[in-house]
Amino acid sequence: xxxxxxxxxxxxxxxxxxxxxxxxxxxxxxxxxxxxxxxxxxxxxxxxxxxxxxxxxxxxxxxxxxxxxxxxxxxxxxxxxxxxxxxxxxxxxxxxxxxxxxxxxxxxxxxxxxxxxxxxxxxxxxxxxxxxxxxxxxxxxxxxxxxxxxxxxxxxxxxxxxxxxxxxxxxxxxxxxxxxxxxxxxxxxxxxxxxxxxxxxxxxxxxxxxxxxxxxxxxxxxxxxxxxxxxxxxxxxxxxxxxxxxxxxxxxxxxxxxxxxxxxxxxxxxxxxxxxxxxxxxxxxxxxxxxxxxxxxxxxxxxxxxxxxxxxxxxxxxxxxxxxxxxxxxxx
Amino acid sequence: xxxxxxxxxxxxxxxxxxxxxxxxxxxxxxxxxxxxxxxxxxxxxxxxxxxxxxxxxxxxxxxxxxxxxxxxxxxxxxxxxxxxxxxxxxxxxxxxxxxxxxxxxxxxxxxxxxxxxxxxxxxxxxxxxxxxxxxxxxxxxxxxxxxxxxxxxxxxxxxxxxxxxxxxxxxxxxxxxxxxxxxxxxxxxxxxxxxxxxxxxxxxxxxxxxxxxx
Numbered sequence: 001x002x003x004x005x006x007x008x009x010x011x012x013x014x015x016x017x018x019x020x021x022x023x024x025x026x027x028x029x030x031x032x033x034x035x036x037x038x039x040x041x042x043x044x045x046x047x048x049x050x051x052x053x054x055x056x057x058x059x060x061x062x063x064x065x066x067x068x069x070x071x072x073x074x075x076x077x078x079x080x081x082x083x084x085x086x087x088x089x090x091x092x093x094x095x096x097x098x099x100x101x102x103x104x105x106x107x108x109x110x111x112x113x114x115x116x117x118x119x120x121x122x123x124x125x126x127x128x129x130x131x132x133x134x135x136x137x138x139x140x141x142x143x144x145x146x147x148x149x150x151x152x153x154x155x156x157x158x159x160x161x162x163x164x165x166x167x168x169x170x171x172x173x174x175x176x177x178x179x180x181x182x183x184x185x186x187x188x189x190x191x192x193x194x195x196x197x198x199x200x201x202x203x204x205x206x207x208x209x210x211x212x213x214x215x216x217x218x219x220x221x222x223x224x225x226x227x228x229x230x231x232x233x234x235x236x237x238x239x240x241x242x243x244x245x246x247x248x249x250x251x252x253x254x255x256x257x258x259x260x261x262x263x264x265x266x267x268x269x270x271x272x273x274x275x276x277x278x279x280x281x282x283x284x285x286x287x288x289x290x291x292x293x294x295x296x297x298x299x300x301x302x303x304x305x306x307x308x309x310x311x312x313x314x315x316x317x318x319x320x321x322x323x324x325x326x327x328x329x330x331x332x
Numbered sequence: 333x334x335x336x337x338x339x340x341x342x343x344x345x346x347x348x349x350x351x352x353x354x355x356x357x358x359x360x361x362x363x364x365x366x367x368x369x370x371x372x373x374x375x376x377x378x379x380x381x382x383x384x385x386x387x388x389x390x391x392x393x394x395x396x397x398x399x400x401x402x403x404x405x406x407x408x409x410x411x412x413x414x415x416x417x418x419x420x421x422x423x424x425x426x427x428x429x430x431x432x433x434x435x436x437x438x439x440x441x442x443x444x445x446x447x448x449x450x451x452x453x454x455x456x457x458x459x460x461x462x463x464x465x466x467x468x469x470x471x472x473x474x475x476x477x478x479x480x481x482x483x484x485x486x487x488x489x490x491x492x493x494x495x496x497x498x499x500x501x502x503x504x505x506x507x508x509x510x511x512x513x514x515x516x517x518x519x520x521x522x523x524x525x526x527x528x529x530x531x532x533x534x535x536x537x538x539x540x541x542x543x544x545x546x
Contacts, residue, residue, distance in 0.1 A: 041414040045452065049444045070418070072443055133415050159394060160419035162412035174391055 001224065002031040006043045007056035009036050009255045010163065011182035011265050012083035012210050014245060015287055016056045019225075019232035021248055027231075028224035036254070039162060040133045041071065047213060048074035054225070056082055057213040060302050064135040065213075066323050069312065075216035079328035080229050081294040082210040086265065086285035087138055087200030088185035089145060091177035092170050093274075095127070096195040104272070106202040107148055113197070114149020121155040130161040130169065130178035138179040140305040141203045153309065170194050181209070182265030182285055183257060190261055192274040199270075201283050208298035211324075219328070226332035230289060237288025242266060294324040357382045359467060360402035364389045364411050368478045372406065375474040379467055389413055394420060404464065405454040406471050409447065417454055442468060449475040494532040501535035504542045 005020070007013040017034065019025050025032045035052065037043035044065050046052045049072055062078055064070035091099070091113075101112035117127050131138040143153050161169050166178045171193040178184075179200070188194030200207055212229065214222065235241055246266060250259035264270045268284040271277070299320045307314040359382050363369035369386045376384045387396050389411050397405065397420065407414055442465075446452070449472045455464055498520065505516040520538075524531045 038410050038412045039414040041418050041452070042409045045409070045443075045447050049440070049447050051444070051447060072440070131419075134419050158419070160416045162415055165391065165412065169391055172391065 001029065001221065002033075003053040003225065004033045004035055004051070005054045005056075006035045006037045006046060006052040008040060008043060008163070010210075011249060011255070011262055012086045012285060012287065013056045013254075014236050014249060014266075015082050015229060015233045015292070016212065017249065017254055018236050018245060019228045022232065022235060024228035024231045024235070025225065028228045030224050030228065040136075044071045047076070047215070048072040050215065053218065054212060054214040056210055058133060058136045059208040059211045059298065060135040060137060060140070060306065061133055062211050062213040063299065063302050063320060063323055064306070064311075067317060067319055069306075070135055076213045076323060077216050077219060077222075077325045077328070078211035078213050078294055078323050079222050079226055079325040079332075080212040080292050081208065082212055082287065082292075084209055084286040084291050085199075085201040085205075085207050085283055086181050086209050087141060087179055087207070088182070088196050088270070088284075089141065089177060089179045089198040089200070089203070090166075090170070090185040090188050090194040091197045092173070092175075093193065093195055095176045096197060096273075099197070101197075106145070106198050109197050110145045110148025110203075112149070114146050114151035114155075117146060117149075117151045117155045126155060126157045127176045128157045128159060128174070130159050130166060130175045130180070132163055132180055133160060134311065135306070137200065137204065137207050137209055137305075138181075139309055141179050141200050141207075143305075143309050144203050145198060167191055167193060183255070183261045186261045186264045186270060187257065189271050189274055189276075190258075195274075196270060196272040199281050199284055201281065205283070208295070208302065211294060216322075219325075222328050223332045226329050230292060230329075230332065233287065233289040233292045237290075293326050293329055296321065296324045296326065299324055357404065357463065358400065358402040359384045360397060360400055360405045361386045362389050362393065362397075362405060362407040362411060362413060362417075364408060368408065368475065371478050372471060372474045375470045376406075376467065378470065382467075403455070404467060406467070407452050407454070408475075409450045409452055414452060445472050450479070451475055494535075497532055497539060498535045501538040504538055 005016065007016055020032045020034050037046070040058060040061055043055050043057065044061055047055045048065055061070060062076055065074055066076045095116070098116055099109065099112040102108040120127050129142055131142060139158070142158065146152055146155065159175065161175060161178060163180050163184045166180050166184050167188045169175045170178060170188055171191065185194065185196050189196060236245055242263065246259040246262045249255050249262050250257050255262065265285050268281045269278050270281060270284065272279055303317045303320055306312045357379070359376055361369050361372050361376070361384060363372065373384050373386050376382060385400060385402070387393060387400070393413050394416060405417060407417060446468055451468070451471045453468055453471070501520060502513060502516040505511055505519060506513060511519070520531050520534055524534045
């Protein structure tokens with residue numbers, strides 16, 4: 001079977017990339033073309049219109065597409081979760097200084113950010129904060145962080161910036177901060193333009209991040225791919241393979257970035273500020289065989305977050321239940 | 333990915349045709365490739381009552397689009413700025429008019445053809461389908477034509493490179509073995525046939541060997 005699988009070059013595509021590049025899909029008799037997509041919208045459209053057979057996808061975007069809230073509507077299934085957590089909120093150095101948070105703890109950072117956001121909104125020059133797509137955990141993490149200090153998304157100008165452009169946007173002062181997946185916060189810190197203010201995991205512990213999304217018609221043909229993903233997830237989860245994995249991800253074919261920066265996220269040891277000390281964050285980004293099973297409870301959480309962010313009316317979304325298919329993974 | 337041109341800083345150009353106010357339609361074209369954007373712009377000028385504005389795909393795209401407030405945005409799928417447009421047209425309060433995505437959602441073949449050609453379009457809600465369809469059709473035709481041109485160009489380039497290589501190999505054989513041009517070519521061809529390889533491959537081997545030995 002030949003498959004075209006899309007992904008956006010990020011650390012949390014590791015399991016899918018390793019499945020193909022370390023021979024696990026070939027061992028299952030699959031011929032896979034990995035296609036790096038330039039944006040989430042393009043990945044979604046190509047998946048929804050049948051030009052991709054599957055994709056590494058933001059969990060909220062997969063749900064939004066499945067529900068017909070974003071792009072061409074398509075019934076999807078998500079038989080595997082590719083990663084949990086992995087985001088970080090990074091602020092420009094001037095904004096971080098203006099925050100003057102009581103401590104580095106997320107409640108203090110949230111309160112300080114909310115105070116500055118409200119003050120700036122009152123002055124008529126709201127903070128410009130970047131997310132990666134409207135339907136993303138990144139959007140919801142901004143909302144929750146601001147809510148810690150009684151503020152909301154209404155007080156800021158929330159814009160979308162593609163991950164590879166976040167560092168430049170911060171440097172040029174086009175945005176005051178971003179929430180993005182690994183390794184882009186580390187890239188900003190290393191470039192000396194940003195300060196990691198909060199790990200995503202500290203805002204929303206156990207956050208459903210990326211899933212493998214397939215067209216629902218693939219339901220009967222998922223076994224070889226899911227078997228390969230299981231083996232790849234085990235391989236990625238083994239610290240003995242970490243060096244090989246970061247070299248693979250960092251290669252020009254995928255992220256095209258310094259493997260040392262990718263290692264920070266995978267190892268959960270991140271530098272918060274340029275030249276600053278390294279901080280341990282064990283669950284900063286979690287991938288591995290145990291994480292592969294999608295948890296249907298996450299769907300209810302995602303629906304609630306969409307409603308809280310004003311993207312849908314509050315209320316039950318019964319059609320959401322069909323998206324996560326842990327049964328397919330268990331049977332593979 | 334082909335033709336990822338550097339972001340342009342050229343000012344947006346607009347059509348000289350003044351649209352009639354009641355029926356005016358502003359189309360913004362966003363494309364990382366300036367050449368492709370120009371080809372599309374030229375095609376879209378044929379749309380009646382349309383004002384076509386090419387906006388460079390740079391970091392200030394959002395501000396420029398907000399200022400223009402177009403009825404239709406045609407953007408190449410290769411552009412990472414697509415996600416930015418989703419925010420602008422979907423959830424944000426930056427534009428006052430609600431915008432529907434893409435073409436008529438029920439028209440799947442049209443959407444497939446558009447995405448296959450590399451096009452995405454964002455359209456102000458309420459714009460009649462018969463006004464949108466020709467725009468998308470022109471965009472599909474133009475983008476496909478551009479892709480074909482590029483393919484032909486790259487084929488022509490590699491053909492030219494092959495011919496140069498064969499010329500060099502012939503010259504090497506002529507001076508090394510005192511052959512005429514015709515004899516040198518025949519030797520190349522015979523070797524290629526015997527080894528079931530292309531003439532250009534044999535020529536490349538000769539040129540490489542001569543480079544090493546010379």
